[in-house]
Each structure stands twice: as C-alpha cells, then as structure tokens.
Amino acid sequence: MVAPRTALPALALVALLAAGCVNPAEQQGGATTAPTSSSGEAKRIGFFGFAKANSFSAATFAGVEEHARANGATAEFLDPNFDAQAQVQQLQDAVTAKRFDVFVVQANDGAAVVPAIQSAVRAGISVVVQFTPVGTRYDTAEPQVDGTITLIDVPTLNGEGLGRLAIQACQSRKLSPCEVAYLEGLKALPLDNARTQAAVGVLESAPGVRVKARVEGGYTQESGRKAMQDILQKDPGIDVVIGSSQAVLGAEAVAKGKDILYVANGASRQTVEAVQQGRWFGAYYLPVKTLGAKAAELGLAKALGKNVPATNVMTDVPPATSMGTKDALAQVSGEYDE
Structure with a gap:
C-alpha cells in the first residue's frame, strides 16, 4: 500500500501485515536447486512495479530479488514511475526482446496492460499479477487474462x-x-x-x-x-x-x-x-516483502513446469493480519521503511 498496497500503492494502496523482516528464503524452506531454462541458463524475472521511488514497490522488489537470488535466478526492476503508458511500453519491449522468463506485474492501469500481458502469455512467459488486478474488474481476485497467476489484494x-x-x-x-x-x-x-x-x-x-x-x-x-x-x-x-x-x-x-x-x-x-x-x-496491513517473495516463488515454479494455483489472495499469505488497531497489530512489525 501500492501500494500499491503508489500507486499505489498504494496503495494504496491497501493493509498490510508481517512479522518483522522475514527472510523469504527461510519461509520457503531455504535455497533450492537453481531454476534453469532448457538452455541451462538461470531464470530471469522482470519486475514491473509501480515506481522505484515508491517504498511499497521497493519492498516488494526486495522480496522478489531475495527469493530469486536464493533460488539461482535473477531479478530486475523496470521503473515506469507511475506512468501507465510507459509501463505498457516496457512490457511490450520485454516480450519482443525475450528478456525474461517470468513477469511480476504491479499494474498502474490494469486495463491498459492487458494486450501486453496477453502477448507475454502467448510468448511462454510466466506472468504473476501482483497486488493490483490486470483487467477491468477491481472486485475480484480471479485472473482476468487466461494463463496468468494472480496474487492480489482486491481493491474494493x-x-x-x-x-x-x-x-x-x-x-x-x-x-x-x-x-x-x-x-x-x-x-x-x-x-x-x-x-x-x-x-x-x-x-x-x-x-x-x-x-x-x-x-x-x-x-x-x-x-x-x-x-x-x-x-x-x-x-x-x-x-x-x-x-x-x-x-x-x-x-x-x-x-x-x-x-x-x-x-x-x-x-x-x-x-x-x-x-x-x-x-x-x-x-x-500486508507483509509486503514476503508477498514479493511469494510472487517470485509462484512465477518461477510455473516457469519450471510445476502446477501452481491460478488465484492467490494476499490476505491468505501468512502471517495474516489484514487490518487492525493497536491490539490487532501488537505482535507484528513492518517489513520496510518509508
């Protein structure tokens, strides 16, 4: 909370919860065999976040990058600086250049990115829709583009x-x-x-x-x-x-x-x-860094041919405290600094 969780950020942005700086590698059981492509090269994750200047997006990417590194993959932040059309162009360019095996996308405009996301799916890229929906509906966690994986906080x-x-x-x-x-x-x-x-x-x-x-x-x-x-x-x-x-x-x-x-x-x-x-x-409150790691985990698993659930809701990812006052948040701490 953009979020975007800005946008998001940020919000929304959105809510958020975690128990201190969690190490995503430890949460997922530590480093595993390095994910590799058929050519033997390490898997590459492209993170299309709201903006590098947004603390929510930066924390999400920290989780993506940490999980990628722990699992032999690489991650790169492509920064549109809250510009929806710039983000669309970045996605299109990345598809054309075949730069990444996995996309983790925080959409600044969920409707505008749909054609680029469809192209990515057709190109065999594993796409994780992260935090904000891709599509025209903001009241559902279900994927609105066939072949994508969602890990979102429903805006409504x-x-x-x-x-x-x-x-x-x-x-x-x-x-x-x-x-x-x-x-x-x-x-x-x-x-x-x-x-x-x-x-x-x-x-x-x-x-x-x-x-x-x-x-x-x-x-x-x-x-x-x-x-x-x-x-x-x-x-x-x-x-x-x-x-x-x-x-x-x-x-x-x-x-x-x-x-x-x-x-x-x-x-x-x-x-x-x-x-x-x-x-x-x-x-x-949501555990932003932990959720970044979860997005990377889902994307890499699908890129390796594993079955993963298509619909994932952020408030279901532990630790789970999506909203609260002093008593409800007494035992948690944030995962990033403003």
Missing part, C-alpha cells in the same frame, strides 16, 4: 476495510457527527477510483459519519502534506483522516497538535509503530 475489499476502520475510529470517541477526510491515491488510476468508491460507500452508509473531503493524497509524504493543507483550510474540524501510509505521515506533520484519528493503508515499520504507539488509530 481494501477500500471497504479502510471505511470500516474509519467508522470504528468515529465510534471509539462516540463522535456524531464524525467528519472524515479521504486522501485518495491517484485519481488517474482506475484501481484507486474503485478503492475510493468502495470506502466512501461504506462511510456514507454509517449513521453520523460525514465524508467532508476527498482530496488526492497520493503516495508520498509531500503529496500528503499538500492534501492536508488543502483540507484544513476548508474543514479545520476534521475528526478522521484516511490515506496511504506515506500520505498520512505527511498529513500528520501538517496537522500537528490537532486531535485527529488516522487510518493508514500501508505496511511500513513506521505505520505499525504509529498504530502501536497510539498515534494512529489503525492500519490495513
């Missing part, structure tokens, strides 16, 4: 979870009306729009809860600071703020001294610490 479920956490925050102080500000991810990203609509739908259905602001908060502290400045100028009485963990860090700095309850979509150590310390009300 992520949004609903954030909305429920915000309602709990309002109820914790018996606030009615309770004024909520939603820091959207990136309005240009369809998955963020789906997440936002799901979150706002839950909030607006709750008695006494009012969505007072919807501002693009993005996936950096800088964008979060700017969004919070805009919000406080118009609605200084905001009670609850929802956003990516990066944006919330920025918002908190701007609103210093104000009694605001924060709900973060993220999995960093700073996010977990803020919840555990009581500075933030709660977080939607």
